[in-house]
Amino acid sequence: MLQRPEVVDYFPNLEVRGGRIVKVEDTKVIALEDAASTEPLQLYFNPTLDEVEDVEVITAAKLIHWTGSHPEARLLQVQHMINTARRLVREADKRLGLDGLGADLCCVIMDVRHQGRAGFDELQAALLAKRPFEALLEVGRRGQPERVKNLKAALATRRAGLRQKKWSRSIGDFV
Structure with missing residues (x-):
């Protein structure tokens, strides 16, 4: 989904580089995943499990809006879960x-x-x-x-x- 053109409307600071998700801050590139872990990516979306924070609510709202507004994005999510289920x-x-x-x-x-x-x-x-x-x-x-x-x-x-x-x-x- 991060390679979809409308990503700039939802997550303008996230990109895929070298097959991995990164966060871009000015000229700084921060890896949010590697072969061993996606924990930094999870923390990007949900900083703690202690409470529901504003960041988590806003991120969820963005994902819901993106999914509801772009059928192609919705299809990608469905196909991903089908592939995951089969695996x-x-x-x-x-x-x-x-x-x-x-x-x-x-x-x-x-x-x-x-x-x-x-x-x-x-x-x-x-x-x-x-x-x-x-x-x-x-x-x-x-x-x-x-x-x-x-x-x-x-x-x-x-x-x-x-x-x-x-x-x-x-x-x-x-x-």
């Missing part, structure tokens, strides 16, 4: 053997991995439970109860359709 499911498949598993279960696994709520051992135990969907929803609930509650609510009306799609290891997607 997370492919990685989980290597560890958990998800081939043929319903998209409802894979969706929960992907969310757990995306949010960092648990590791593969906990996910494997949940998959082996009598009611794997319910067990997967419990994985990481203690640390993020609201996230799990919202995920459960979002999947409640979509689960039947998701169950019809199966993960295909050979294709790397749902069929």
Whole structure:
């Protein structure tokens, strides 16, 4: 998104140089990410986790406006999350053997991995439970109860359709 022409309207001091995001202040270039970390970039958008600060609110408003005003930017965000979801499911498949598993279960696994709520051992135990969907929803609930509650609510009306799609290891997607 930082290579889109309208970036100057939202984040004029952010650029991509050498494949990495930097902040430009006058003639000074400050790296906000490298191969090891994106922490400086995260702090740029949200300086602390202690409270909701003005910087965080303004940044969120800019992103919302950008997304709402520019369909191409919105499409980039959607495509990025689709690619991320596929990558997370492919990685989980290597560890958990998800081939043929319903998209409802894979969706929960992907969310757990995306949010960092648990590791593969906990996910494997949940998959082996009598009611794997319910067990997967419990994985990481203690640390993020609201996230799990919202995920459960979002999947409640979509689960039947998701169950019809199966993960295909050979294709790397749902069929």
